[in-house]
Amino acid sequence: MIKNIEIKIFLISIIIMTGISLIFENIFYKNFQNQFLLFLIPLIWPGLAHGSLDIQIAQRAKIITNNRELSVFLCLYIFLAFIFFLFWQRYPEFSFAIFLLLSIYHFGESDSTLALKKNLSFLEIFARGSLIIGIPTIIYFNDVSTIFKYLNISENFSEIIYFLSIIMISLSIFLILIIIRKITNFKNIKNSFLFEIFLITFCFIYFEPLIAFSIYFCFLHSIRHLLREQKYFRITFAELFYKTIPITLLTFIFLISIFIFLDLNTIDFKYLSLTFISLSCLTVPHMILVNRVKKINVLK
Known part of the structure; x- marks a missing residue:
């Protein structure tokens, strides 16, 4: 029996997307644009929304205790994202490598469930973080290298990522076997893991990589983070939803403005990739904050 609600949601989303991918294969197969549009709403909520309470988390963790510190926090948050964006434009491969390392640690740390x-x-x-990056790179290398190309990543660098x-x-397979051995006496925990x-x-x-990551990011990673925030703030899920609306709405308006001014039927996908780079850079301070507060036993 599945106890964790986020696992149930993840399972249901996989089942639904399996049906959609089979029925509408001609629409979504190898079509990054349609795949992106399919997940546009869930990428906003719960996807982007799971980072919309960073200010409240920082306040609860005593990182922000007054208005001055709030101003400093916001300036640093935006400045870090902006600097990373500029750095990505100048040194895309080095920046992407840093982003991948941060992502591996962030996804692994945020989704870890074992009290080891x-x-x-x-x-x-x-192990967890490597699965997210490694599997699609190996199984769908051509698709992944195409996506990387839109992010200004060379084919040679893509091949390096493939071998890594x-x-x-x-290593992940080996580590998972070690973990299983460590928790072998805890049957329920082992089975859930x-x-x-x-x-x-x-x-x-x-x-395909874009669909797989969207399912994972929206319906496991983001949902799990939101549920932890609900527990952390001791509020109902409805209250949590309303708290995420302001920042999420601003992001939604930003994305809508892009689709109004850009004709997706005539432009190159590179414009969407620029949006992806921007949003990726915005997640950098979020990842740093979440990893920081988890180290001080917050959002466990």
Whole structure:
């Protein structure tokens, strides 16, 4: 029996998307634009919305205690995202490498569910994060390299990521076996962990990279983070939803303005990739904040 609601939602989303991908294969197969549009709403909520309460989290974690610190926090948050964006334009491959490393750690840390000792917790963090990046890079290398190309990443650098992904996945399998051995006496925990790893693996093997990541990001990673925020702030899910609306709405208006001024039927996908780079840069301070507050036992 599946106890965690985010796992149930993730499973249901996989089942629904399997049906959609089979019925509408001619619409979504190898079509990045249609795949992006399919997930536009869930990418906004719960996707982007899961980072909309960063200010409240920083306040609760005593990182922000007054208006002056709030101003400094906002300036640093925006400045870091802006500087990373400029750095990406000048040094795309180096910036992308940093972004991937941050993503591996962030996804692994945020989605870790096992209460392992500190010296063992990195095993789960690395294993989880590597699956998200490594599997699609290996299974769908041509698709991934095409996406990378839109992000100003060269083919040679894509091949380097491919070979590193093989190493990461090999290590992940080994680490997962170690983790299973460590929790073998905790049957329910072990079964839940294995089932989630199976779902993540299936998702990134069966679906094309953009669809797989959107399913994972929206319906597992973001939902899990929002549920932790609900518990952290001790509020109902409805109250949590309303709290996320202001920042999420601003993001939604920003995206809508792009689609109003750009004709998606005539422009190159590179304009959407610029939007992706911008949003990716905005997640950098979010990832740093979340990893910071988890280290001080917040959002566990």
